Structures are given as structure tokens and as C-alpha cells.
Amino acid sequence: MLIQARRLTHRIAERTILDLPGFEMPRGEHTVLLGPSGCGKTTLINILTGLVTPTSGEVFIDGRPMTGARPAARDALRRECIGLVFQTLRLVSALTVRQNLSLAQHLAGGRSDEAEIDRLIAQVGLSHRAHARPRELSQGESQRAAIARALCARPALLVADEPTSALDDANAGAMIDLLLASAESGGSTLLIATHDRRIRERFARTVELEPVALAA
Amino acid sequence: MTLSGLTLAYLRDRALNTALNVLILTLAAATLTILVLFSAQLGERFDRDARGVDLVVGAKGSPLQLILSSVYHADVPTGNIPLSTLEALRSDPTVAKAIPVALGDNFRGFRIVGTEAAYVEHYGGRLAQGRLWAGEGETVLGAEVARRTGAALGQKFLGSHGLGDGGGGEHDAHPFRVVGVLRPTGTVLDRLILTSVESVWDVHGIDHDGHEGRGDGAHADADHDHDVHDHAPANASRQVQELRPEVTAILVSYRSALAAVRLPAFVNRQTGLQAAVPAVETARLLSLVGVGLDAVRAFALLLLLTGGLSIFVALYTALRQREADMAMLRVMGAKPAGIFGQVLSEGLLLAAAGSILGLALGHGVVAVAAASFERLGEIGLTAWRFEPAEALIVAAALTAGAAAALIPALRVFRVDIARTLSQAA
Incomplete structure (x- = not known):
């Protein structure tokens, strides 16, 4: 299993945000995490990627503990295994698309691989925008650049949080195609959290999250 | 692209702000350099010319x-x-x-x-x-x-x-x-x-x-x-x-x-x-001149302080705007200490640029002044020598830059990545 999570709960100010008995993903699987806003999808993503420490429960990524680990170990695990794509927070503002990918390679500890950067930029269809800064990109271009950046470190796990929420049908479909193709070509396990039911049929496995209050 | 490259990119990204900060520090360092060159060479010249005359x-x-x-x-x-x-x-x-x-x-x-x-x-x-x-x-x-x-x-x-x-x-x-x-x-x-x-x-x-x-x-x-x-x-x-x-x-x-x-x-x-007695009269003269030099020195130090404050404001504001970037860098795997060093290096780089340009400008002004004003040439004022005190000017500027960057840089350790991500979303 690439992801193993057990008895996860997360509370903020006595309010339970997440209560999940277990969650597992085998290596190479593509899964969509569905649920309405506020059901805890982002919280689960944050816990799985080590950005948030759960109130209780444990998470293992590729057999290595994410919960309970020291911050530096969590950072290292995220750096080495996980590529993250967010809804709006995508690229470092002062850098071009190409420089963002180059920095991602550097931070992942890899050597600068210009050919790989070119390939990834071409893969997301941004070769003509490689030297543009984030503020010069459209929403869709920015999201595609973020996917390329997330793939730079060849992550075992590619996680995307609401990647299509701001896109129209055509662009949402293209984005999912891109994520699937990218995960496939890189051999990554893909986990997408979304409330967008338009993409449900594209994934073999769907995990539905219900709001905790409703579920209780 | 490294974190050092990112520092340069950030400075380039707000070029006007960077230029103004460097300009303030340059003026401060240049004023101090002129003072150092003038007072050191004047004092030395006095000593040399009066040496052995009791x-x-x-x-x-x-x-x-x-x-x-x-x-x-x-x-x-x-x-x-x-x-x-x-x-x-x-x-x-x-x-x-x-x-x-x-x-x-x-x-x-x-x-x-x-x-x-x-x-x-x-x-x-x-x-x-x-x-x-x-x-x-x-x-x-x-x-x-x-x-x-x-x-x-x-x-x-x-x-x-x-x-x-x-x-x-x-x-x-x-x-x-x-x-x-x-x-x-x-x-x-x-x-x-x-x-x-x-x-x-x-x-x-x-x-x-x-x-x-x-x-x-x-x-x-x-x-x-x-x-x-x-x-x-x-x-x-x-x-x-x-x-x-x-x-x-x-x-x-x-x-x-x-x-x-x-x-x-x-x-x-x-x-x-x-x-x-030359020693007595020279000391008297230098103390008279010294009042003026002290006033200019105080002004230059005030400029240096202003430069430091300007860097602080610029970085503090920039860092508030760049919290999302910091969160993104953390997500990409940057260590907090690495980002801290990157922010600190922005302050240091501004200070280094300001102090080096200031030294150059100070020497340039002295060169022009010595060539233009015969009196200065007569006292032997030259731009083509460096005083040890100039290293102190660079050190003072770097200290100001580092101190100005320190508080904004410390924000790196307080960034709540998940909250920043959710706010950005």
C-alpha cells in the first residue's frame, strides 16, 4: 500500500472536522475523493501529505510514518514522495513557469534536468508560455503549470485538491485528462479531492466523504 | 534554480523597491566613506607635516x-x-x-x-x-x-x-x-x-x-x-x-x-x-573641524538607519504578500531554515549592494572633489586608497540589512502551511 491511514479524526475548537476509520490506496491506483464542501476532503489531503497533524490516528506513506514524525521528517517525506496541486495556490510568484519547475527539481534534491523540464512543460501544453510569470498566465495555464511542477520530482503520489473547481466543462475535462496521463506516464499514484461530480466516471475508484455532522 | 536564484528573482521582481532601498544605503555608505577618507587623510596629513616639529x-x-x-x-x-x-x-x-x-x-x-x-x-x-x-x-x-x-x-x-x-x-x-x-x-x-x-x-x-x-x-x-x-x-x-x-x-x-x-x-x-605647539593646535583644529564632521557622521548614520528601516518595511510587506509563496516552497520541500536564509539573504544582498556602491560613489566623489578643488588636492586628499574603517561601513550596512531582514525572515517559522493554503483557496 502506498497510503495507509487508520482511525483518523481531526477537531478544531471542539468541532469534529474529520472522522475516518481508515483509508488506503495501493501503488499506481487513481482515486477520486468526492464530497460536498466542508466534508473534510481538504483536511484529509492535508493530513495525508503531512501539512496538518490529525487529532488522532496515523498515516503511513510508502511504509514511512507521516503522523508522529518530526517536522523535518515530514518535510522530507513530502519532498521525496508527494507532488501536490492546489486549487489556486500554484506557483512561486517571482519565477517563470520554467524557473518554477527548475526550483522544484532543486528542492526535491535532484540535479537540474533541463530536458525533463522541457518535456514536462510540453506535456502540459505550455511550451509557448515557459518564460511567462504566474501573473501572466490564465487560470487554466496556471493550473497546468502547477501540475508540471508537481510532477518534477517524479512523485510516487500525486495529490490534487479541487483542480477543476474554477474551470469550465471543457477545461475541467482536459485537466483531468492531463492529470491521468501525467500520473500514468510517471507511474504515480493519483488522488484527486473534488466536489465536482463531472469527473467521477473518469476514475475506477471513488471514495465518498460525508460531512461529519451529517454522518453522525 | 536555487534558493539563491530565487532571492535574485524576488529582488528583480520588485525592481523599483530594490533600487530605492539600494539608493538609500548607497547614499549613507557614500557619505560615511567620504567622511572616513577625509578625516583619516586630513589627520594623517597633519601628523606627517608636523612630525618632529615640537x-x-x-x-x-x-x-x-x-x-x-x-x-x-x-x-x-x-x-x-x-x-x-x-x-x-x-x-x-x-x-x-x-x-x-x-x-x-x-x-x-x-x-x-x-x-x-x-x-x-x-x-x-x-x-x-x-x-x-x-x-x-x-x-x-x-x-x-x-x-x-x-x-x-x-x-x-x-x-x-x-x-x-x-x-x-x-x-x-x-x-x-x-x-x-x-x-x-x-x-x-x-x-x-x-x-x-x-x-x-x-x-x-x-x-x-x-x-x-x-x-x-x-x-x-x-x-x-x-x-x-x-x-x-x-x-x-x-x-x-x-x-x-x-x-x-x-x-x-x-x-x-x-x-x-x-x-x-x-x-x-x-x-x-x-x-x-603643533600637536596642541592641530588637536584644537581637528576638534573644531570634528564638530562638523560629527554632524555629517550623525546624518550618515541616520541615513543608514533609514536604509535599514526601508529594507525592513520592504521585506516585511513583501513577506506578507509572499506567505503563499512560502507555503508553496514548504510544500515543494524547502526547509524552513532554507527559506529563512533566503529571506535573510535578500536583506544582506541589498545591504551589500548599497555598501559597495556607496564605497565606489564615496571614492568617486572624493576623486572629483580632489580634482576640482585645489585646496583639497593641496591637503593631499586622494580617492585611490582604502581606509580600514571602510570595512566597518560595509559591516555596519550588512548588520543593518541582516537586522532589517531578521524579523520578516522569522515569519517563515510561523507560517501555517495548511491555513495559508486554505486561505489562498
């Missing part, structure tokens, strides 16, 4: 004026003193050396000094060409004089009345002749034209064989609106009176410490004479 004996008046005129050759003399004073001082067992200085004329603004070979020896002067003066009207040029006037061995010139360029008329009847040129010494010697005391007397028609004489026509008719001529025997009101050989001042070196106690008091008791 006492200056001259006509009564301002002791500071006496020192400035006779040691630094930067002011008009207080008057002349009888030649017998020189003999009296030389016969004093506590006096090791008494060197006469006779002033009154100039050539293209360079003072013609009547003195003895001991004066050249005192400042460690060595001949680059020719020989020392021996006969009437023979002169030896300081290195700076030779360079600036282009005068060479054998060349004749006429001295002009007064001690500044463009002063009185010329002594047509008594041309000087160059017989030697000195090597540069880095002292006042470089800016002087040296000759015998007798030659100065000859120019002014003072009969020194019998120690009596009359002023020559040229001298008597000249416009003696200044300088030693106001005090010289050839003063218009006395032009028909007999002229006695006099000197402007005597530079004295003590043989024993006892002289320091006894000699100044003894000289000051003599009618018409005063003794001035």
Missing part, C-alpha cells in the same frame, strides 16, 4: 594661524621675527634643531619657502633630479609643484607677491632658477618651492651681508594686500626705511623633554614672539 616660533598672533602658515602652509603668517631669534634658539642646549622658514611669495600658487637644507632632511626629501640650492635665486621644486607646473631643471620663473595664486605683481628683477626636483614625500614638501632664506631676502631687497638694505622697486610698488608682505619690512609705509633680515617662523625640535617645559614660556615672554 614647537614653532613666530610673530605674535593666533597660534593656530602660525602653525597653519608655517607648518601646513595653509594660511597667511602672523608676521616676521628677527633673525637673531634663530641664533638664540640654536644656542639653547635643549634645542636639537631650529629650521628657519621665510615666506612671502608664490609661483602659480605654490609657496616659495626660504629655508635651509635641514628642512628637506626633516621631511625625508630626496632629490629626483639636480641638486639642492646653493647660489642666489636657485630653487628646488617639490614633486607636486614640478608635476603641476611642468617646470624642469634650468627653467627660470618669477615669484609673485603673496602666498596665493594670482596675488600681487612679479619680482622682475630677481628671477628664480630651478636646480633640483624632489621625489614625492607625501608631505607638505611636495607642494613647496624651496630656496635659501637669502634668496627670499634678495627678492625683497633686503641686504643681508650687512644685515641692512632697502626694498626694491617692484616689491615696494606691489599690492601688499595680504600675507607676509603686510608684515614684511617692505610695507608701503616703511618702504624708505631700512630693511633687516627676518624670517617668518622657526621650526624647533627639542633635544630634551625639559625644553617642552621651559622653551614655550621663555619665547612667549619675548616681545613680538610667540611659541605654538
Whole structure:
């Protein structure tokens, strides 16, 4: 299993945000995490990627503990295994698309691989925008650049949080195609959290999250 | 792309802000550099020119004026003193050396000094060409004089009345002749034209064989609106009176410490004479100048503080706007310490750029000033040397930059990545 999570709960100010008995993903699987806003999808993503420490429960990524680990170990695990794509927070503002990918390679500890950067930029269809800064990109271009950046470190796990929420049908479909193709070509396990039911049929496995209050 | 590259990218991304911050620091560092160069070189020049001169004996008046005129050759003399004073001082067992200085004329603004070979020896002067003066009207040029006037061995010139360029008329009847040129010494010697005391007397028609004489026509008719001529025997009101050989001042070196106690008091008791101690007067002058320098220094430090504050505001604001970037960098795997170092390096880089440009600007201003203002050139101000204190300017600027960046940089450790991500979303 690439992801193993057990008895996860997360509370903020006595309010339970997440209560999940277990969650597992085998290596190479593509899964969509569905649920309405506020059901805890982002919280689960944050816990799985080590950005948030759960109130209780444990998470293992590729057999290595994410919960309970020291911050530096969590950072290292995220750096080495996980590529993250967010809804709006995508690229470092002062850098071009190409420089963002180059920095991602550097931070992942890899050597600068210009050919790989070119390939990834071409893969997301941004070769003509490689030297543009984030503020010069459209929403869709920015999201595609973020996917390329997330793939730079060849992550075992590619996680995307609401990647299509701001896109129209055509662009949402293209984005999912891109994520699937990218995960496939890189051999990554893909986990997408979304409330967008338009993409449900594209994934073999769907995990539905219900709001905790409703579920209780 | 590395985190260092990211630092440059951030600075480029807000180019105007970066340029303004660098400009403030540059101005502060340049002002401090000019102050350091000016005060260090002025102090050194004072020390060099007065080295070995324990006492200056001259006509009564301002002791500071006496020192400035006779040691630094930067002011008009207080008057002349009888030649017998020189003999009296030389016969004093506590006096090791008494060197006469006779002033009154100039050539293209360079003072013609009547003195003895001991004066050249005192400042460690060595001949680059020719020989020392021996006969009437023979002169030896300081290195700076030779360079600036282009005068060479054998060349004749006429001295002009007064001690500044463009002063009185010329002594047509008594041309000087160059017989030697000195090597540069880095002292006042470089800016002087040296000759015998007798030659100065000859120019002014003072009969020194019998120690009596009359002023020559040229001298008597000249416009003696200044300088030693106001005090010289050839003063218009006395032009028909007999002229006695006099000197402007005597530079004295003590043989024993006892002289320091006894000699100044003894000289000051003599009618018409005063003794001035260069060390005391120089310290007084520097303390007077120092007030002004302190004010400029305070202004420059205020500028430096403003520069630091400006960097702080710029980085603090930038970091607030860049919290999303910081969160993204953390998500990408950057260590907090790495991001902290990146932010700190922005402050340090601004400070380094400001201080280095400031040093360059400071030296440039000094170079232009020394070339443009003769007076500064005369005190030997040069832009082509570095003072150890300049390292302190760089250190102060870097400290200001680091301190300014520190608080914004510490925000890195407080960034809640998940919250920033959710807020950004």
C-alpha cells in the first residue's frame, strides 16, 4: 500500500472536522475523493501529505510514518514522495513557469534536468508560455503549470485538491485528462479531492466523504 | 534554480523597491566613506607635516594661524621675527634643531619657502633630479609643484607677491632658477618651492651681508594686500626705511623633554614672539573641524538607519504578500531554515549592494572633489586608497540589512502551511 491511514479524526475548537476509520490506496491506483464542501476532503489531503497533524490516528506513506514524525521528517517525506496541486495556490510568484519547475527539481534534491523540464512543460501544453510569470498566465495555464511542477520530482503520489473547481466543462475535462496521463506516464499514484461530480466516471475508484455532522 | 536564484528573482521582481532601498544605503555608505577618507587623510596629513616639529616660533598672533602658515602652509603668517631669534634658539642646549622658514611669495600658487637644507632632511626629501640650492635665486621644486607646473631643471620663473595664486605683481628683477626636483614625500614638501632664506631676502631687497638694505622697486610698488608682505619690512609705509633680515617662523625640535617645559614660556615672554605647539593646535583644529564632521557622521548614520528601516518595511510587506509563496516552497520541500536564509539573504544582498556602491560613489566623489578643488588636492586628499574603517561601513550596512531582514525572515517559522493554503483557496 502506498497510503495507509487508520482511525483518523481531526477537531478544531471542539468541532469534529474529520472522522475516518481508515483509508488506503495501493501503488499506481487513481482515486477520486468526492464530497460536498466542508466534508473534510481538504483536511484529509492535508493530513495525508503531512501539512496538518490529525487529532488522532496515523498515516503511513510508502511504509514511512507521516503522523508522529518530526517536522523535518515530514518535510522530507513530502519532498521525496508527494507532488501536490492546489486549487489556486500554484506557483512561486517571482519565477517563470520554467524557473518554477527548475526550483522544484532543486528542492526535491535532484540535479537540474533541463530536458525533463522541457518535456514536462510540453506535456502540459505550455511550451509557448515557459518564460511567462504566474501573473501572466490564465487560470487554466496556471493550473497546468502547477501540475508540471508537481510532477518534477517524479512523485510516487500525486495529490490534487479541487483542480477543476474554477474551470469550465471543457477545461475541467482536459485537466483531468492531463492529470491521468501525467500520473500514468510517471507511474504515480493519483488522488484527486473534488466536489465536482463531472469527473467521477473518469476514475475506477471513488471514495465518498460525508460531512461529519451529517454522518453522525 | 536555487534558493539563491530565487532571492535574485524576488529582488528583480520588485525592481523599483530594490533600487530605492539600494539608493538609500548607497547614499549613507557614500557619505560615511567620504567622511572616513577625509578625516583619516586630513589627520594623517597633519601628523606627517608636523612630525618632529615640537614647537614653532613666530610673530605674535593666533597660534593656530602660525602653525597653519608655517607648518601646513595653509594660511597667511602672523608676521616676521628677527633673525637673531634663530641664533638664540640654536644656542639653547635643549634645542636639537631650529629650521628657519621665510615666506612671502608664490609661483602659480605654490609657496616659495626660504629655508635651509635641514628642512628637506626633516621631511625625508630626496632629490629626483639636480641638486639642492646653493647660489642666489636657485630653487628646488617639490614633486607636486614640478608635476603641476611642468617646470624642469634650468627653467627660470618669477615669484609673485603673496602666498596665493594670482596675488600681487612679479619680482622682475630677481628671477628664480630651478636646480633640483624632489621625489614625492607625501608631505607638505611636495607642494613647496624651496630656496635659501637669502634668496627670499634678495627678492625683497633686503641686504643681508650687512644685515641692512632697502626694498626694491617692484616689491615696494606691489599690492601688499595680504600675507607676509603686510608684515614684511617692505610695507608701503616703511618702504624708505631700512630693511633687516627676518624670517617668518622657526621650526624647533627639542633635544630634551625639559625644553617642552621651559622653551614655550621663555619665547612667549619675548616681545613680538610667540611659541605654538603643533600637536596642541592641530588637536584644537581637528576638534573644531570634528564638530562638523560629527554632524555629517550623525546624518550618515541616520541615513543608514533609514536604509535599514526601508529594507525592513520592504521585506516585511513583501513577506506578507509572499506567505503563499512560502507555503508553496514548504510544500515543494524547502526547509524552513532554507527559506529563512533566503529571506535573510535578500536583506544582506541589498545591504551589500548599497555598501559597495556607496564605497565606489564615496571614492568617486572624493576623486572629483580632489580634482576640482585645489585646496583639497593641496591637503593631499586622494580617492585611490582604502581606509580600514571602510570595512566597518560595509559591516555596519550588512548588520543593518541582516537586522532589517531578521524579523520578516522569522515569519517563515510561523507560517501555517495548511491555513495559508486554505486561505489562498
